[in-house]
Amino acid sequence: xxxxxxxxxxxxxxxxxxxxxxxxxxxxxxxxxxxxxxxxxxxxxxxxxxxxxxxxxxxxxxxxxxxxxxxxxxxxxxxxxxxxxxxxxxxxxxxxxxxxxxxxxxxxxxxxxxxxxxxxxxxxxxxxxxxxxxxxxxxxxxxxxxxxxxxxxxxxxxxxxxxxxxxxxxxxxxxxxxxxxxxxxxxxxxxxxxxxxxxxxxxxxxxxxxxxxxxxxxxxxxxxxxxxxxxxxxxxxxxxxxxxxxxxxxxxxxxxxxxxxxxxxxxxxxxxxxxxx
Amino acid sequence: xxxxxxxxxxxxxxxxxxxxxxxxxxxxxxxxxxxxxxxxxxxxxxxxxxxxxxxxxxxxxxxxxxxxxxxxxxxxxxxxxxxxxxxxxxxxxxxxxxxxxxxxxxxxxxxxxxxxxxxxxxxxxxxxxxxxxxxxxxxxxxxxxxxxxxxxxxxxxxxxxxxxxxxxxxxxxxxxxxxxxxxxxxxxxxxxxxxxxxxxxxxxxxxxxxxxxxxxxxxxxxxxxxxxxxxxxxxxxxxxxxxxxxxxxxxx
Numbered sequence: 001x002x003x004x005x006x007x008x009x010x011x012x013x014x015x016x017x018x019x020x021x022x023x024x025x026x027x028x029x030x031x032x033x034x035x036x037x038x039x040x041x042x043x044x045x046x047x048x049x050x051x052x053x054x055x056x057x058x059x060x061x062x063x064x065x066x067x068x069x070x071x072x073x074x075x076x077x078x079x080x081x082x083x084x085x086x087x088x089x090x091x092x093x094x095x096x097x098x099x100x101x102x103x104x105x106x107x108x109x110x111x112x113x114x115x116x117x118x119x120x121x122x123x124x125x126x127x128x129x130x131x132x133x134x135x136x137x138x139x140x141x142x143x144x145x146x147x148x149x150x151x152x153x154x155x156x157x158x159x160x161x162x163x164x165x166x167x168x169x170x171x172x173x174x175x176x177x178x179x180x181x182x183x184x185x186x187x188x189x190x191x192x193x194x195x196x197x198x199x200x201x202x203x204x205x206x207x208x209x210x211x212x213x214x215x216x217x218x219x220x221x222x223x224x225x226x227x228x229x230x231x232x233x234x235x236x237x238x239x240x241x242x243x244x245x246x247x248x249x250x251x252x253x254x255x256x257x258x259x260x261x262x263x264x265x266x267x268x269x270x271x272x273x274x275x276x277x
Numbered sequence: 278x279x280x281x282x283x284x285x286x287x288x289x290x291x292x293x294x295x296x297x298x299x300x301x302x303x304x305x306x307x308x309x310x311x312x313x314x315x316x317x318x319x320x321x322x323x324x325x326x327x328x329x330x331x332x333x334x335x336x337x338x339x340x341x342x343x344x345x346x347x348x349x350x351x352x353x354x355x356x357x358x359x360x361x362x363x364x365x366x367x368x369x370x371x372x373x374x375x376x377x378x379x380x381x382x383x384x385x386x387x388x389x390x391x392x393x394x395x396x397x398x399x400x401x402x403x404x405x406x407x408x409x410x411x412x413x414x415x416x417x418x419x420x421x422x423x424x425x426x427x428x429x430x431x432x433x434x435x436x437x438x439x440x441x442x443x444x445x446x447x448x449x450x451x452x453x454x455x456x457x458x459x460x461x462x463x464x465x466x467x468x469x470x471x472x473x474x475x476x477x478x479x480x481x482x483x484x485x486x487x488x489x490x491x492x493x494x495x496x497x498x499x500x501x502x503x504x505x506x507x508x509x510x511x512x513x514x515x516x517x518x519x520x521x522x523x524x525x526x527x528x529x
Binding site for chain 2: 031102135
């Protein structure tokens with residue numbers, strides 16, 4: 001692949017998913033942030049590309065000033081996140097709930113007139129830390145050498161998305177899914193349906209999450225996200241009894257994530273990742 | 278306000294020592310070309326397209342284009358550096374006799390020690406006679422015509438003038454038209470003009486575009502930039518640091 005024009009999008013490198021964490025002194029471990037993969041080009045002007053090369057800057061105009069905090073021309077790989085209640089919120093990102101957006105940058109493909117893709121990760125990280133510093137909405141990713149299992153345990157305690165493991169000698173191969181980038185995820189994800197909702201005495205709505213084809217099994221009752229508004233004509237009938245739910249005329253499609261499922265099919269540490277009305 | 282130079286008004290046998298100040302602010306806000314990527318101001322370099330070199334000042338000469346596209350070099354004669362800042366009064370005229378088309382740049386003339394009496398005499402006399410002085414001076418090594426007059430009864434002001442021959446005369450004929458106009462139309466126009474006549478109040482005409490641009494610049498200044506709401510950046514870093522510390526403790 002020819003890469004002589006730094007203004008052009010480069011398909012990002014992808015990692016494989018592995019079931020278990022591991023420890024290795026030749027590997028670096030980073031928190032995997034739940035957001036949109038993004039590529040920042042600060043060459044003659046600022047561009048932010050999505051994973052597939054679409055323009056993200058027009059969707060997140062609040063990031064238009066990040067070039068002010070980059071001193072030399074660079075191309076950075078990173079994750080665009082919306083920060084809410086102490087962690088990235090994927091649905092806040094998707095629904096643009098007005099939270100602040102950040103980019104966590106973890107790789108540097110080009111800096112100061114030089115292409116770095118062929119250089120090992122350790123060298124690219126040196127460039128990243130030399131050319132970019134955490135300021136404003138840019139956060140330079142931290143990483144830990146060798147202690148992958150320990151980091152994974154902590155990430156799990158905090159219900160973050162997972163851990164990325166990267167081999168320190170690995171080059172950056174645009175568009176390739178490579179085995180020297182591995183991710184181990186804390187949470188399982190699944191598309192579900194909400195057929196019923198209930199309301200607490202305080203007025204908080206709860207979504208009753210069920211498998212897409214089984215309305216009788218309730219995997220969990222999750223707090224309805226902020227920013228979701230119930231349209232009145234979507235309520236069907238209310239069941240018998242004080243705490244019985246309302247049935248919805250049009251079920252919601254919801255992607256949930258959870259640590260594990262119990263034997264009875266209930267989610268542990270379940271939460272909403274995104275939804276469609 | 279910084280004085281441009283010290284000089285004298287030469288008036289017959291009398292010379293009046295004065296300081297010269299620029300009277301008008303630039304209406305343009307000064308902006309420069311900046312390299313977007315690093316924020317540095319762009320430099321202009323003198324480049325020769327034939328030799329492909331950057332040209333040093335020793336190799337530079339002035340040239341004037343001639344009709345066939347070539348240049349004649351003017352470098353045999355060094356531009357004279359005249360330090361004589363004398364505003365020599367040539368004659369007196371009615372201000373209305375000098376068309377505003379010739380007026381170029383305005384300067385304040387401030388009397389300095391030893392010149393107050395003569396300054397006052399000249400000012401009062403021009404005020405009484407309703408005349409202004411036509412003068413000649415050298416400004417930045419160029420000879421220029423000027424008018425010296427009183428401004429609001431108190432201060433002498435100087436206006437540099439274009440040389441009358443610079444006026445493109447052929448434009449003066451643009452208005453020679455012979456379309457008949459009726460008395461009625463004439464009266465209507467007169468009525469309208471009279472109706473729209475009002476005293477000139479300078480404050481009524483602010484430079485809106487300039488103020489807007491200055492306000493924009495003000496808002497872009499680094500210290501006015503809102504940095505308070507990046508507390509969340511701190512939170513991201515704190516989380517990363519906490520995890521790093523915990524990993525270190527676990528493996529100790």
